[in-house]
Amino acid sequence: MKAHLTRRYILSASHRLHAPALSEEANQATYGKCNNPHGHGHNYAVEVTVSGPVNEETGMVCNLADLDEAVERTVLERFDHQNLNTLAEFETLVPTTENLTQLIYNILKLSFSSAHLERVRIEETLNNSFEYADGANLRHR
């Protein structure tokens, strides 16, 4: 039987939202406080949902240790306690949480293959969250 498993990870990082194609005024108008040249930070909560048939022998969709290892190695080690704007991935990409969510989804799609990657959801603050499933319909209640 098919089940969905979701694991939540925390990563802390700073960013500044600034689009080089826009004027100073337009950046200020678009991004407001997030355009502060010195940047600011968040504790991002990253929820990774995977799915698949529950293995008869183990009772698991996938071994949690494998998922933790992939996320630790390819996501947390890369982004935790970093200034996102200084990373190669964001050299030409504004480090909005929309972009971060898609990036992390694409990274995990490559680094984790023990179960199907359903979606990545990131809470930037308690009030804002973002979800990406690469075109698949998100399953809301």
Add this chain to the structure above:
Amino acid sequence: MIYLTRKCEFSASHYYHNPQWTEDENRRVFGKCANLNGHGHNYTLEVTVKGEVDPTTGFVVDLKQLKEILNREVVDAMDHRHLNKEVPEFAAKVPTAENLAIAIWQRLAGKLQVAKLHRVRLYEMPDLFVDFYGEA
């Protein structure tokens, strides 16, 4: 169609062990969860049902009834119990969060009179949960 979610909590102990495997294999696959003395969790269960709103009552489901079903089928059967030893589904099945969500679905499905079961979400810990939608 409207969706309603009811939450309840229970605390239970369990261990992971596949009798077909050697101790080493159990330890390798299940890690700390293979400790045969068991360990426990505070589980949080969210049950979502769906249906049309009854024009007379304004309810999609009678919450009192849903609460009774949850208490009888889940809380009374599992709270402060050892899943491997006291819940029949796990006599020969590993009580992972996945299998527990499926077992809870099977206990609830068919018991609801008006609304339909949509999702069972079971939190084993605040950072780990399983969703089951009744899919084969």
